[in-house]
Amino acid sequence: MKVVIQRAKDASVRVAGETIGKIDNGLVVLLGVTHDDTIDDVNYIVNKIVNLRIFEDENNKMNLSLKDVKGSILSISQFTLYADTRKGRRPSFVQAAPPNIADELYRTFNELLANENIHVETGQFGAMMDVSFTNVGPVTIIVDSKDNK
Structure with a gap:
């Protein structure tokens, strides 16, 4: 599981x-899921x-976390995080x-965030979405659950 986290x-x-x-x-939070992801990755x-x-x-x-600042999350499913561009021009x-x-x-993922007392808004899975935001900093971080193994 991969996420791109952007402070907004x-x-x-x-x-x-x-x-x-x-x-x-x-x-x-842009969330990508791959074939072998499980609840442990979530x-x-x-x-x-x-x-x-x-x-x-x-x-x-x-020095402060999302919990510390009582921040919210806009959660967007993003299968394109698993694009393979090594061959040709089409991912x-x-x-x-x-x-x-x-x-x-x-x-x-969204339910577990809510269980942590985080306010979560979501996109629509599988839909064509227009996402707009103001990235503060800018701060953009990529996390891959496979890095934990």
Whole structure:
């Protein structure tokens, strides 16, 4: 499981011209799921996201976590994180999990974040989405659950 975490002061997601998710201070999280991901990968990523110290304290040092700042998450499923661009000019997505598996783990991911008392807004799995946000810093971090093994 891979995530791209981007610190944001505002973010929203639109589907078919309608805003379906919106946050203020927090994180935009793009989540990609691969074939062998399990609940252990979800737990690792959730724990990492809610406790990662990437928000500034009173001394402008990145010492505070999402929990510390009472931030929210805009969670977006993003199968293209598993693009393979090694051959040719068209990316291959064979490493991305099938939609039924990816959707189940995406839903579990969002539920576990909510269980951590994090306000979560989501995109729509499988839909064409327009995601807008203001990246603060900018701070963008990539986390791969396979790095834990």
